[in-house]
Amino acid sequence: MKVKVISRSTDEFTRERSQDLQKVFHNYDPNLRTQEKAVEYTRALNAAKLDKIFARPFIGAMDGHIDAVSCMAKNPNHLKGIFSASMDGDIRLWDIATRKTVRQFPGHQGAVRGLTASTDGDVLISCGTDCTVRLWKVPVLKMMDFSDSMEDVSKPLAVYVWKHAFWAVDHQWDGNLFATAGAQVDIWDHDRSEPVNTFEWGKDTVISVRFNPGEPDVLATSASDRSITLYDLRMSSPARKLIMKTKTNAISWNPMEPMNFTAANEDCNCYSYDARKLDEAKVVHRDHVSAVMDIDYSPTGREFVTGSYDRTVRIFKYNGGHSREIYHTKRMQRVFCVKYTCDGSYVISGSDDTNLRLWKAQASEQLGVLLPREQKKHEYLDAVKERYKHLPEVKRIVRHRHLPKPIYKAAALRRTMMEAERKKDERRRAHSAPGSMPVQPFRKRRIIKEVE
Numbered sequence: 425m426k427v428k429v430i431s432r433s434t435d436e437f438t439r440e441r442s443q444d445l446q447k448v449f450h451n452y453d454p455n456l457r458t459q460e461k462a463v464e465y466t467r468a469l470n471a472a473k474l475d476k477i478f479a480r481p482f483i484g485a486m487d488g489h490i491d492a493v494s495c496m497a498k499n500p501n502h503l504k505g506i507f508s509a510s511m512d513g514d515i516r517l518w519d520i521a522t523r524k525t526v527r528q529f530p531g532h533q534g535a536v537r538g539l540t541a542s543t544d545g546d547v548l549i550s551c552g553t554d555c556t557v558r559l560w561k562v563p564v565l566k567m568m569d570f571s572d573s574m575e576d577v578s579k580p581l582a583v584y585v586w587k588h589a590f591w592a593v594d595h596q597w598d599g600n601l602f603a604t605a606g607a608q609v610d611i612w613d614h615d616r617s618e619p620v621n622t623f624e625w626g627k628d629t630v631i632s633v634r635f636n637p638g639e640p641d642v643l644a645t646s647a648s649d650r651s652i653t654l655y656d657l658r659m660s661s662p663a664r665k666l667i668m669k670t671k672t673n674a675i676s677w678n679p680m681e682p683m684n685f686t687a688a689n690e691d692c693n694c695y696s697y698d699a700r701k702l703d704e705a706k707v708v709h710r711d712h713v714s715a716v717m718d719i720d721y722s723p724t725g726r727e728f729v730t731g732s733y734d735r736t737v738r739i740f741k742y743n744g745g746h747s748r749e750i751y752h753t754k755r756m757q758r759v760f761c762v763k764y765t766c767d768g769s770y771v772i773s774g775s776d777d778t779n780l781r782l783w784k785a786q787a788s789e790q791l792g793v794l795l796p797r798e799q800k801k802h803e804y805l806d807a808v809k810e811r812y813k814h815l816p817e818v819k820r821i822v823r824h825r826h827l828p829k830p831i832y833k834a835a836a837l838r839r840t841m842m843e844a845e846r847k848k849d850e851r852r853r854a855h856s857a858p859g860s861m862p863v864q865p866f867r868k869r870r871i872i873k874e875v876e
Contacts, residue, residue, distance in 0.1 A: 440795065468812040471805040472821040474788075481751050481787040483770070486523045486780040489514055493774030495538055496761045501545030503766050505565050508780055509536035515550055519565060520765065520772070520782065529560050529578050538593030540602060547581065547614065551590035551604050558583050559614065584617050586610070592632045598640045601657070605630035609645055611657060623655050625662045634675045636699075638682025644699070646672035650872075652687055654699060665875040666702045668695075674718045678742060680725025686742075688716035688730055691870065692838070694740065702874050705867040709740045711747045713834035718761045722768045722785070729771050729785075731759030734831055737773045737783065750825050751783050 437447060454460060491512035499505045504520045513532030516525045534553040541548050541562065548560040558580040592605040601620070604610045609630055610619035628649035636642040641657040652666045652675065670691040678684045684706065686696045694709040694716055714734035721728045721742075729739050730747075735756055738747035757776035764771055764785070771783040784791070794802070812818050827835070853861045 440797070444797075464808055465812055465815070465818075467805065468808040468815075468818050469821070471809050472818050474805075475809075476788075476821065476824070478790075479787040481749070481783045482753060483782040483784060484523050486518055486525075486782065487778070488516060488525050489778045489780075491778060492760065492776045493778065493780060494535055494760055496763045496772065496774055496780070497539035497541050497548070498763055498766055499541050499545045499562065500543065500766065502565055506763065506765075506772055506780075507539050507541065507548060508761075508774055509539050509550060509552075510778065511535040513552065513554070515539070515548075515560075517563070517565075518780065520770070523782065526565060527563050527578060529558075529580070531558055531580055531583070532556070534589075537589075537591045538604065540593050540595045542595050542602075542614070543598055543600075549593055549595060549602055551593045553589040555587065555589055556583055556585050557590065557593070557604060557612065582614075582617070584612070586619075591629060594633045594635050594643070596635050596640045597637045603633050603635065603643055605633040605645055609633060609643075609655060621657065623662055625653055625665060626651070632672070632674045634677055634685070636682050637677050637679045642699075644675050644677070644685055646675055646687065652697075652702075663876075664702060666697075667872045667875065669870050669872060673716060676719045676721050676728060678721055678725045678728075679723060684742075686719055686721070686728055688719040689870075690715045692716065692732075692734075693870075694719060694728075694730060695867075695870070696742070703868070703871065704865075705871070707743055707745060708866055709745060709747070711738060711740075711750075711835075712736070713831055713838055717759060720763050722764045723766060724768050727785075729762045729764055731762035731773050731775075733758045734834070735759065735775075735828075736831060737762055737771065739771070739785065749787060750827065751787075752828055752831075753781070755779075756781065 489510040491510040493508055494511050495509050497507040506518050506520055507515065508518065509515045513534060513536055515529035515536060517527040519526050532550065532552045532554055536550050536552040538551045546562055548562050549557065551557045559582040560578060560580050588607040590604045590606045593602060595602040600614055602612050604612065607629060609623040611621040613620050626649055628647045630645045630647045633643060633645045643655050645653050648671060650668050650671050652672055654663045656663050670689055672687040672689050674688040676686055683699050684696060685699060686694050688694050692712045692714060695705040696707040697705055712732040712734055714732055716730050716732050718731045719728055726742055727739055728742060729737060731737050735752060735758055737751040737759055739749040740747050755777060759773050759775045761774040762771065769785055771785055773781050809818065813822065
């Protein structure tokens with residue numbers, strides 16, 4: 425005689441707390457659950473609504489500067505530290521957890537235009553309009569009262585005076601070199617008071633510089649002559665140059681796909697390029713209604729954040745044409761710099777109103793420790809929303825955002841202008857000789873030429 429015994433693991437049936445409900449097993453046979461899709465659709469709808477209800481992205485402001493925040497830098501070796509600099513020459517190290525200043529670095533006589541930290545996180549490099557490059561020792565943040573460290577006035581490790589003002593600085597991801605941008609691109613070593621190499625292509629001011637995260641010797645710059653230029657430190661001359669119709673204010677490489685970079689442009693759009701094929705943008709990211717001032721990729725490479733002159737911060741997917749999130753407050757003015765934190769959970773913005781602001785990267789994300797059951801519930805609701813995201817009602821709720829009235833009106837006006845331009849092109853084409861005006865996609869239309 426055979427006896428079938430039901431064996432169950434005690435781990436699966438042990439409750440975490442005495443108040444928890446007993447685990448119930450479901451049979452997922454569709455014949456037994458005919459209303460399964462209807463139930464899941466309702467859950468997706470409710471989950472989308474709950475996301476809107478619990479969307480509280482703004483965490484707090486970090487107040488301390490007395491002039492506009494011009495640039496920021498992350499410390500690659502410390503998660504909760506962020507450096508910021510203002511137009512009056514003040515440089516500060518902030519503790520994100522307490523939102524307080526840990527250390528000030530006085531010395532610059534003019535606006536600080538560039539900040540970056542070394543690969544090991546021990547040295548901070550700053551440059552500005554006073555024609556100096558300064559190297560600072562980075563203090564170690566500890567769980568302690570910061571009143572002692574505030575009194576300790578830091579002195580620079582080195583001060584390098586040069587012939588022209590600087591507009592940007594960036595450090596190699598793996599190496600001992602850093603690059604400054606100004607009248608030309610200068611490559612510096614930590615221990616040399618003069619540049620070890622200099623690149624120049626044209627006479628226009630270079631306004632941003634970024635090293636490639638995958639190839640330490642490759643860097644990209646943008647200049648006031650509307651160009652984006654790629655350099656290789658192993659060559660004696662610049663490699664390639666792309667000229668657009670409007671100026672690029674900032675560049676950011678994708679850390680997970682180091683051949684791709686995204687450019688923040690004056691024409692309210694961001695353009696993602698493949699460095700191996702610069703004759704066409706991969707994606708055009710639209711939605712801003714004024715010049716995009718800064719851009720930074722998430723450590724995952726799946727999203728990037730932009731700050732704009734229109735007083736908003738937007739988050740885009742790396743391959744999405746429109747932003748998935750827009751952050752704004754009544755008091756926030758023109759945003760000059762934005763950064764993702766090193767863990768990708770938060771976004772920090774610096775604006776013209778002297779404040780740094782801390783935002784959640786996921787607006788409705790629950791802060792704090794989650795129990796395993798809560799975590800599973802969130803994952804299930806995310807999966808349900810993803811499954812039914814194409815349905816009109818869910819899509820409408822997920823996409824809807826409240827905008828400030830000036831931005832809403834400017835966006836409507838911009839749509840009208842683009843529609844008028846499109847109609848004008850169509851009419852010109854209709855009244856021209858066949859083939860004399862070929863249709864050009866927007867991804868190519870903003871590019872004038874590529875120079876090698």
